[in-house]
Every structure is written in structure tokens, then in C-alpha cells.
Amino acid sequence: MSESHTEPDTDVEADTDELARRAERAALRLANADEATRNEALRSIADAIxxxxxxxxDAxxxxxxxxxxxxADGEYTQALVDRLKLDxxxxxxxxxxxxxxxxxxxxxxxxxxxxxxxxxLELYRVSVPIGVVATVFESRPDALVQIAALALKSGNAVVLKGGSEAAESNRVLYEAIVDATADLPDGWAALIEAHEAVDRLLELDDRVDLVMPRGSSAFVSYVQANTQIPVLGHTEGICHVYVDADADLEMAADVAFDAKVQYPAVCNAVETLLVHESVAEAFLPDLVARYEAAGVEVRGDERTREVVDVDPATDDDWDTEYGDLELSIKIVDDAYEAVEHVNDHGSKHTESILTEDSETAKTFMTGVDAASVFHNASTRFADGYRYGLGAEVGISTGKVHARGPVGLEGLTTYKYYLEGDGHLVATYSGEDAVPFTHREPDAEWGLGGE
Structure with missing residues (x-):
């Protein structure tokens, strides 16, 4: 979405304002829907799908x-088409x-x-919904359902904007969700399609409580620069696997292969393989042959190309999310150089070290700046469902307020509830002030002594 100096579409603005008003009203009611009601609605959505x-x-x-x-015209990548397909x-x-x-x-x-x-006089901090969340996501139609389901379970109203590539799929999925939840507050889920609607939504900081963009760093930066609404961004996944000097090389080969080939079109697939110089000659030839047999286009730095016959990697390769059967390899001197490379070129998404040395693993895991850091495991495990979160609205590569796969907890905030019996601040001030006890009881909040 680039800047435009044309007159705004007043119909789009009015429609967007109205759906935001409906979402705000729905959010207040949905926050008070009990768990059984929300779960029943979710099961109805599953049945409808x-x-x-x-x-x-068909859509x-x-x-x-x-x-x-x-x-075929060269405008889309195979990775985008793969993410789009349903069966x-x-x-x-x-x-x-x-x-x-x-x-x-x-x-x-x-x-x-x-x-x-x-x-x-008892004070409680209690989890509550955020309110109205808006999300702009890429071409995966299943993302629409994941986000809507998590919003519903966490009591939030949601405004959805999917990629135009999945417009037909998104419409049918959205209709299925809305039809299956007819008993919920009207407007709890809304679908927008026009870019102008997104621009207008970003102006509605009095009604929308959180925006969650999923896409390129440039797109997330655009959203952050054009709204006063808090932004929880999901950007590229430039993920690395580092094979250490003390790695089990057979296991390392299997993990590095899985991280690239199992599903290369997603953000938690590895894009750069880092290999300790002491194991490069023993490790790389068989693995590169295995990659190439699977259709992976392999590139390498100068040291890598002294060991295996691959195309040269450019400076741009280290900063590229391929999302496809492409991989760059770099040979490093030690774990410290691996950490430095990851922190210079990674997207703070997911990184993995393969080693049998626990101290080296600790050095890497604590030194790398990423939402998820693994030891002896494929980067492909970075996923809300695999983490046991049920699903995810995205993977936050920032540090506030949620990080990594964002599930239900990331869609909640809290309120302070104070229960008293006519207590006055005057009692606790002045010469005769009564001291606060500030005791921490083992108690749960609930009106009526629940």
C-alpha cells in the first residue's frame, strides 16, 4: 500500500467505520460470554467447515x-501458490x-x-480480552480460520483482511464462520478486502485495540508508521541452523534436511545453514547431495565452495527469506561467529543449534536474539499448534507484548478488580493512618464469594 493523493473513498470509509463500531459493541458483549458458549460456537465452526x-x-x-x-507470468512465486492451496x-x-x-x-x-x-479490602489482577483486534495476513486461507478461532476463544472481536490471492477462499470460510456463530454478538467477526479499508482502519485508534500485520518487514513498518494503534508484527522468517563441531552429524543432517525440505514455503523453514569449519568436509558433501536430490538450489560462501560444488552466495542471500527450495550455506569458525551472523542477518524468528556440547548450546541459545531458539531440533517446530497453543494468530518477532507463536494468552490483557466494604482512603492517611497489610492471600477473584 503506497501513499496516495487521491480523494478517499467515502463509501469505504463509512463502511469501515460502521464495522468497527459493530466490532466494538460486539467485543463488550463477547467479553461476558461464558466459556461454554464460546466453545460451543467453536465446535459449530468446525462442523460448518x-x-x-x-x-x-471450489472457491x-x-x-x-x-x-x-x-x-506462469512471473508475478507470483511457487511458495505463494503452495501456501494458497487447500485440499x-x-x-x-x-x-x-x-x-x-x-x-x-x-x-x-x-x-x-x-x-x-x-x-x-482485596485487590485482584484478572485476565480479560484485549477488545477489538484487527489482522492483515498473507495468502494462506487457513490463517483466517486460525485467527478467528483464537479471537473467539479469547473473547475478542476481530477484523480480518486476507491477501487478495485468497479472496474467494476467504469469503467462503468467513461466511461459514459467521453462519455458524449466528447466536454470538453481531459484528464479532468482520472481513474487509479493500486496501482503502485497511488505511481507514488504521486511523480508528479509538475503536481498534490491536493490529496484527503478517507479511514483509516493509509492510509491518508501513502499518507501524501509519497508525497510533499498538502493533504486534509478524515479519519474515530468516531462520538458521548451526551445525557445531560437537554435533552428531547423522542427526544434524536429518534435522537440517527437515528444516528446509519438509515444507519450504513457511516462515519457520531454514534459509541459512551455518557449519563449523572442523566438520564441514565430513558433513557437507552428503548433505548437499541430499538437498540437490530433493530439488534444493544450494548456494555457499567461498569456504563452502572449497568443499562442495555449489553456486556462490551473495550478500543479499544472507538477508533473504526464500520461502522455497533454496538454501545458503556459510562455514564459520565457532559458535560465537554463528551467533554474530544470526544476530546480524536473522529476523528474530527461530534459530537452532545442533551440538552434543551443552555449554556450547547454552552459549548459542542465550546469545542469539530470537523469539524461539532450539537445541537439536528442526526450526519447523516453531508453531502455535506444535507448542500446544491450539493455533496461532502469528509469530511475533518483537518483544512486546507477546513473543513467538501468539496464541490465546497473547490475545488477553488484564484488569485490576478491587473488592472492599466501604473502605476510605482517609483511613490510610494522616497521623492516625492505618497501615496497609499488603498480604498476598491464596485467593481467586469472584463476585459473591465464588
Missing amino acids: RDRESEIL NAVDVEEAEQLL ETKIEEIASMVESVAEQDDPLGETLAARELDEG
Whole structure:
């Protein structure tokens, strides 16, 4: 979305204002819906997705056909087309994901802290929904369902904007969600499609409480520069695997292969392989042959190309999220050089070290600045579902307020509730002030002594 000096579309502005007003009203009501109501609605969504499988797949076929034509024209990448595609197995995975969200513990109403200020005067910090969350996401249609499901479970209203590549798929999935939740507050979920609607939404900081953009760093920066709403960004995944001198090389080869080949189109796939110079000659030839047999286009720095015959890596390669069967390899002197490379070129998403030396693993894991850092495991594990979060609205590469895969907890905030019995501040001030007890009781908040 570039800057424009044309007159705003007043119809789009009015429509966006109205859906934001409806979302705000719905959020206040949804926050008071009990867990059983929210879970029942989620199960209804799962059933609706299964029931409308044929309709969803037909719509997706239209999106995929258009995307493949643009791929042939050189405008789209194969990775984008792969992310876009749905099939019967994927539909079942989406429905099961919604059910897994319903099975998560209720994130609302939890007493996070309790403190007695004085006898009969008790303070509680309790988890509550954020309110109205807006999200702009890429071409994966399943992202729409994940985000809507997590918003519903956490009691938030949600405004959804998917990529135009998945427009037909998103419309049918959205209709299935709305039809299945007709008993919920009207407007709890809204779908927008025009870029102008996104621009207008970013101006509504009095109604929208959080924006979650998923996309390139440039796009996330655009959102941050054009709104006063708090932004929780999901940017590129420039992920690394470092094979240390003390790695189990057989295991390391399997992990490095999985991290690239198992599903290269996603943000937690590895893009750069770092290899300790002492194991490069023993490790790289067989692994590179394995990569190339799987269709991976391998590039390497000068030291790598002394060991294996691959294309040269450029400076740009170290800063590129390929999202495809492409990989760059760099030979390093030690774990410290690996950490330095990751921190210079990584996107703070997910990094992994393969080593049997626990001290080296600790050096790498504490030294790398990333939301997730693994030891002897594939970067592909960086996922809300695999983390046991049910699903994720995205993977936050920032540090505030949530980091890594953002599930239900990342969609909540808290309120302070104070329970008293006519207590006055005057009692605790002046010469005869009564001291606060500031005792921390083992208590849960609940009106009426619940």
C-alpha cells in the first residue's frame, strides 16, 4: 500500500467505520460470554467447515487457478501458490485446529495475582480480552480460520483482511464462520478486502485495540508508521541452523534436511545453514547431495565452495527469506561467529543449534536474539499448534507484548478488580493512618464469594 493523493473513498470509509463500531459493541458483549458458549460456537465452526468442504474447495480452486497463471507470468512465486492451496486433508486439519482451540483452557477470568490491602479490602489482577483486534495476513486461507478461532476463544472481536490471492477462499470460510456463530454478538467477526479499508482502519485508534500485520518487514513498518494503534508484527522468517563441531552429524543432517525440505514455503523453514569449519568436509558433501536430490538450489560462501560444488552466495542471500527450495550455506569458525551472523542477518524468528556440547548450546541459545531458539531440533517446530497453543494468530518477532507463536494468552490483557466494604482512603492517611497489610492471600477473584 503506497501513499496516495487521491480523494478517499467515502463509501469505504463509512463502511469501515460502521464495522468497527459493530466490532466494538460486539467485543463488550463477547467479553461476558461464558466459556461454554464460546466453545460451543467453536465446535459449530468446525462442523460448518467440514459441511462446506466442497464449496470451500471450489472457491479455492478459483484462487489457485488465478495464482498459477500469475506464477506462469512471473508475478507470483511457487511458495505463494503452495501456501494458497487447500485440499480435503487440509480442510480436516483446519476443522481439527478449531476444535483444538475449543479444548484449550479458558484464558479469561484467571486470577493472575491477588493482594490483601487490608482486612476486607482485596485487590485482584484478572485476565480479560484485549477488545477489538484487527489482522492483515498473507495468502494462506487457513490463517483466517486460525485467527478467528483464537479471537473467539479469547473473547475478542476481530477484523480480518486476507491477501487478495485468497479472496474467494476467504469469503467462503468467513461466511461459514459467521453462519455458524449466528447466536454470538453481531459484528464479532468482520472481513474487509479493500486496501482503502485497511488505511481507514488504521486511523480508528479509538475503536481498534490491536493490529496484527503478517507479511514483509516493509509492510509491518508501513502499518507501524501509519497508525497510533499498538502493533504486534509478524515479519519474515530468516531462520538458521548451526551445525557445531560437537554435533552428531547423522542427526544434524536429518534435522537440517527437515528444516528446509519438509515444507519450504513457511516462515519457520531454514534459509541459512551455518557449519563449523572442523566438520564441514565430513558433513557437507552428503548433505548437499541430499538437498540437490530433493530439488534444493544450494548456494555457499567461498569456504563452502572449497568443499562442495555449489553456486556462490551473495550478500543479499544472507538477508533473504526464500520461502522455497533454496538454501545458503556459510562455514564459520565457532559458535560465537554463528551467533554474530544470526544476530546480524536473522529476523528474530527461530534459530537452532545442533551440538552434543551443552555449554556450547547454552552459549548459542542465550546469545542469539530470537523469539524461539532450539537445541537439536528442526526450526519447523516453531508453531502455535506444535507448542500446544491450539493455533496461532502469528509469530511475533518483537518483544512486546507477546513473543513467538501468539496464541490465546497473547490475545488477553488484564484488569485490576478491587473488592472492599466501604473502605476510605482517609483511613490510610494522616497521623492516625492505618497501615496497609499488603498480604498476598491464596485467593481467586469472584463476585459473591465464588
